[in-house]
Amino acid sequence: MNIGHRNHPTWWAFALHRISGVVLALFLPVHFQVLALALDGEAVLDGALKWSDQPLVKLAEAGLIFLLAAHLTGGIRLLALEFLPWRNWQKTLVAGSMGLSLGAGLLFLVNAF
């Protein structure tokens, strides 16, 4: 694939926003299903939570937190771009969004282990 015209920060920000958006959308039904387990009794939900205690699952969860934070900060960037007067520091916003998202993912990891 030729990425010549794509290799710039705001295109990568778009790609991350799209990928995170699709993953989060597909995760929603799974998330609600796990929560519904609690309604079948604590033991069932505890089973699911125990499964999620594995390091790999925790890492995947941190990934989801990162994607959620990235979609959040990237989305705020887009709202600002679309609804506030135009600013020429778009790339700074992309960098800020990335920093905050990575921070959220790391904070989750630190707290989860």
Add this chain to the structure above:
Amino acid sequence: MNEVVQTRLWLAQRISAVVLAVCVGIHLAGIIIAVQGGLSAAEIIGRVGGSGVLAAFYGVFVLACAVHAPIGLRAVLAEMTDIKPVSINGIASAFAAVILLMGMQAVLGFLGLGGG
């Protein structure tokens, strides 16, 4: 679907995005605080169960998700697949219904669980 409906969908996605920005911010902070020391069903139910305020918060959250995600999915499918526009609108509507039903079921379930 004419451009007026399309514009309303776009606006609905932006307005729900503003709501979600607030909700996700609170939710993220909640996750990072709650995950300290591990999670248990009893802890989650004790924290969330039976609270009218939290049920209202998560009710709004689910509603905003049910508006925001399907409209985004509609755009992705329109751009990246060969599915016909009519079918895409059907898929997006069905996805909205699934999110709304499953989400509200979980929210109402936790409200009914009572707890500490």
Add this chain to the structure above:
Amino acid sequence: MHKEHPWNTFKEPFILNPMPKMLAVKIWRGGEDGRFQSYDVPRLENQTVLDVVTYVQRKLDPGLSYRFACRVGMCGSCAMTVNGTPRWTCRTHVSRVAEDGQLQIAPLRNLPVIKDLTVDMRDFFDKLAKAGGAFQATKTRTDDFAKIPPSDPRRHHADAGIECIGCAVCYAACDVVAWKPGYLGPAALNRAWTLVNDARDGMGDKRLSMVAGDDGCLACHSQQGCQEHCPMGLSPTAAIAGLKRAVSVAALKSKL
């Protein structure tokens, strides 16, 4: 003798590789199902990509088709894909783009290839019209001039986008155009935004209806490939964001 001062930061230009004597040029030949053909072109100082294409046609392969007119960055006819990136070739120096003396020159993306480096620009120009790109006069030549103060914010918006030369580089750089063939594209929407802000224009909300909807400004994902590549340094993304706001307001007031 030249004395070194700490504030004297001038240095001899640091040259990694001496200029090669020949360029290895690959140029697209044929229609959509064509292929790249190789040519060896002498490397000159102050050589533009258009110079290279012209050399190939004049000296090596008279059958090569390409477009150019002004050669000074005004007419917008010589845009091509140079080493994977859309560029105006008349003002693109080989020294800026030739990686190790290699040049790959292809027709613009997102437009049907007619032959070699020429593309069919019909869609691109039709969309300018579809986006309400024609000025609709409200006065006649017997009326007085419209007086618009230089400080007028709408005038600033219009000024920011008015220098478009219609080269279609933005159109080729846009993924939404590639994914959604009906999408009006950055140049057409930028043109619409300059007219939305033109106090003399009388089309009003009708133009906003023309640029609203799934194929209009709302389809833009702010990837900003358009402003990243615009040779005139314009920002169609900013213009499209302006249209999004105007369309939103019109929709909320039920004026679409």
